[in-house]
Amino acid sequence: MSRRNPKGREINGIVLLDKDTGLSSNAALQKVKRLFFAKKAGHTGSLDPLASGILPICLGQATKVAQFLLDDDKRYFVRGKLGQISDTGDCEGKIIQTQVFDHLSKAEVIEAAMSFKGDILQIPPMYSALKKDGQPLYKLARQGIEIERPARPVSIHEINFISYAEGVLTLEVSCSKGTYIRSLIQDIGDKLGCGAHVIELRRTGFAHIDISETITFSQLEQLATHDYQQLDAHIFPSENMLPKIDNICLNAEQVDDIKHGRVVQSDVQDKAYKVKLFDQNQTFLGIGELSADGLIQPKRLFV
Incomplete structure (x- = not known):
């Protein structure tokens, strides 16, 4: 591949990666970033090295919307082994x-x-x-330090039973952000009085995204060409990844104000919520916050 710019390409959008097991989310991110020769990249919520499945990789300015993707629900396929308690909650x-x-x-x-x-x-x-005082909990755990963690509210939307045989429980779980499937399997084991840990975990759904829409790194490697054309065909526009956020189209004067960080008045007056902002050519500008009185405050802009 041609690499004229030593700092990387200015490309924007989201790659829906099907992460392999045995790879950390950051390692997967760096591999995709290098393959696309992207100047900037980030992922939306980490997956354990044990876990496989959907890991959206944000390229370029798409990193600015990563935080909004994190708020969405997830779906997992999980297999838990009863009768064994692991210090990490997995195998x-x-x-x-x-x-x-x-x-x-x-x-x-x-x-x-x-x-x-x-x-x-x-x-x-x-x-x-x-984190506790800026230190990730897993680093403390590796030092043999355990601290008290307050319980947090999460929502388990659906639990679909798939099978149970020879101490292995297989489920499909749909849940809110912030849910730890390892903790769920441990809690099930505790309730049964025998303990349990995760032996297989796969993220099969992320917001409106299904695992069938993803691509593996090995498939991306096969598509790589000197002009990046086949690779870039697998970059989704950032705005397509945020279907639950309403659109607002701005006129030329409003676009100029928003780009300079100024608040603009909208005709929409309802309640406070986040909106996707577009110019008159339907070019995505970024995310704004609409107040109940119709004022739009720029939040994360692609300018």
């Missing part, structure tokens, strides 16, 4: 306790899993990217 950690589980019936296991459907309080795992 990458060390088994620190085993308990009997073969006395449990399939009906009991299903009932325990389904009891977590709805609005619940969940304690985040120590092995997570959450």
